[in-house]
Each structure stands twice: as C-alpha cells, then as structure tokens.
Amino acid sequence: MTTDLDTTSIKSQYRALQQAATLLNNARRICILTGAGVSAESGIPTFRDKQTGLWEQYRAEDLANIDAFERHPEMVWSWYQWRRNLVKDKQPNPAHYALNDLQQWAKSHSKNLELITQNVDDLHEQAGSYATHLHGHLWKNKCSQCDAAYTDPIDYQQSELITCTLCNGNIRPDIVWFGEMLPQDAWQHAENSARNCDVFISIGTSSLVYPAAGLAQLAKNNGAKIIEVNLNPTQNPLIDVVLAGKAGEMTPQLIKLLQSNDD
Ligand code: NAD
Ligand code: ZN
Numbered sequence: 001m002t003t004d005l006d007t008t009s010i011k012s013q014y015r016a017l018q019q020a021a022t023l024l025n026n027a028r029r030i031c032i033l034t035g036a037g038v039s040a041e042s043g044i045p046t047f048r049d050k051q052t053g054l055w056e057q058y059r060a061e062d063l064a065n066i067d068a069f070e071r072h073p074e075m076v077w078s079w080y081q082w083r084r085n086l087v088k089d090k091q092p093n094p095a096h097y098a099l100n101d102l103q104q105w106a107k108s109h110s111k112n113l114e115l116i117t118q119n120v121d122d123l124h125e126q127a128g129s130y131a132t133h134l135h136g137h138l139w140k141n142k143c144s145q146c147d148a149a150y151t152d153p154i155d156y157q158q159s160e161l162i163t164c165t166l167c168n169g170n171i172r173p174d175i176v177w178f179g180e181m182l183p184q185d186a187w188q189h190a191e192n193s194a195r196n197c198d199v200f201i202s203i204g205t206s207s208l209v210y211p212a213a214g215l216a217q218l219a220k221n222n223g224a225k226i227i228e229v230n231l232n233p234t235q236n237p238l239i240d241v242v243l244a245g246k247a248g249e250m251t252p253q254l255i256k257l258l259q260s261n262d263d
Helices: 004-026 036-040 066-071 073-087 094-108 184-196 212-221 247-262
Strands: 029-034 112-117 136-143 171-175 199-203 225-230 241-244
Touching: 004 199, 004 225, 004 241, 004 247, 029 094, 029 184, 029 212, 036 094, 036 247, 066 073, 073 136, 073 171, 094 112, 094 247, 112 184, 184 212, 199 212, 212 225, 225 247, 241 247
Parallel strands: 029 112, 029 199, 199 225, 225 241
Antiparallel strands: 136 171
C-alpha cells in the first residue's frame, strides 16, 4: 500500500533528482567527493557504524589514530589486518558503477569531472574509475619511522608487527590517520578541483572529518552549487539539492536521468 506521505516523498525525491540533473547538464566542471557511505552497500562498515565481533568495544576513531599506533602499535596493526580481511572480497556496488558511468557521461559531453575519495578501499578503481585518494590506501604499507614504502606481500592472517629492513621501524598501513597531514599532491588536486567546479557532489560522507569536509565550503565560496547524496542527510545549510537515500540507488537514478536527456 502506498500512503500519501510515500507519494509526497517520492515526488520530492524525483524533483530533487531532476534539479541535480539540470545542474549537471549546465555544469562544465564537476567535483565529486565520496566517503564511507559509498562503500557501505558493498558491506564495508562506515566509521559511524558500531563495530562488531572482536573489536566491538573499540571506536574506529580511537584506532585509526596516530597516537594509538605510537602507544599500541600491535593493537592498531592487528585491527588493520582484521579490516583487510573484512574488505578483501568486497565488490563495487551500483554507486561505484554509476560514478564510473558519470565519468564517461561527463567525458562524452566535454565536461571535466574529478572524483575525490576519502575511502581507503579500492572499489572505485575496481569499478573502472580513476579516483584521487585523500586518506591513502588500505592495501599499501610504509615504515612508520623512515616513511619508506614497504612493498613485500603481506599475509593478512598474521597480526604480529613487521619491521622495516632499513631502519627497524614498525610497518604501518599507508593510510592518513586522525591527527596526520593529508598527502600534499592529492590535497592540492582536491582543493583546485573544488575551487574551480560549477557543481560539487558530496556522496556518503558525514562531512565531519576535516580538511576534506571543507571542500564543499570552498566550492560554495566560488559560486558552485552543492548536491548531497546521503542516507541520513547532513542538514548542512550550504547544500542546494539533497538526494536523500542510498548512494547505490540515488546515483544510478541520477545517471539514468542524464542519459535519458541525451536520447
Ligand atoms: P563516516 O563514517 O563519517 O560517514 C558515513 C556517511 O555515509 C554518513 O553520513 C552516513 O549517513 C552515510 N551513509 C551510510 N550508508 C549510506 C548509503 N548506503 N548511502 C549513502 N550514504 C550513506 O565516513 P566519512 O565521512 O567517509 O569519514 C570518515 C573517515 O572514515 C574517512 O576518513 C575515511 O577514510 C574512513 N573510512 C573509510 C572506509 C572505506 O574506505 N570504505 C570505511 C570507513 C571509514
Ligand atoms: Zn624504516
């Protein structure tokens, strides 16, 4: 049974999708920022989700943290090994594929589209996209002391620490933790993309983790329109169009609308 409330929200959702499609049609430069919500439907928990199993008494923020690694390197390393096991067989979901379609659509309409992600998984790449990673890569490692890349294969079942052959420092995931600087090139690229875009889309991010959360404001200050796709919209006043719903449903609907305008 469909209630009046359902009908109203379906109508307003469709209106929002049309507004978003119009903005994208008129844009020359598009910047998209994705967060953990984009990978949630692939079965990778966000940081706002409560952890389960072995690690349920810990908050993710307290582990993905430079101080935590300095104090308890074994614990943080074994949490990441656990996360790697959790993520290793996960596949892109319709949101990742729709974003790849959007990149192709933009290309065929001579629009510039930059995809920036806060995610450390590689699901955008698995779906065929090129993405700038602001927070590093779950599958890469480096030395916590001399910063050298550690490229030997890692056994994800092994939770003991590995040490650097150059300086004996502890090997850590090549991820940007709370309290650390973002990689300069990636950040510079993200800042330029946000500053120069006509439309900025924020998908599946709580917009709480800075400096990435500041990109939408930067875009807005330079006249861009802001679209948000979120299951629980952030209520941020700078947003012009809210697509309230799952990334894996809203993003494919948006690209379908754009493609149907081409026919
Ligand atoms: P977050 O956990 O703070 O917020 C996730 C957001 O996604 C929330 O606003 C939530 O309402 C929304 N959301 C949840 N499911 C959704 C869905 N199906 N469709 C649309 N929206 C949905 O994540 P964040 O903003 O990315 O920031 C936290 C940090 O966590 C980042 O630095 C990131 O590096 C890290 N992180 C990465 C991964 C990953 O790589 N997959 C997973 C967890 C956390
Ligand atoms: Zn080293």
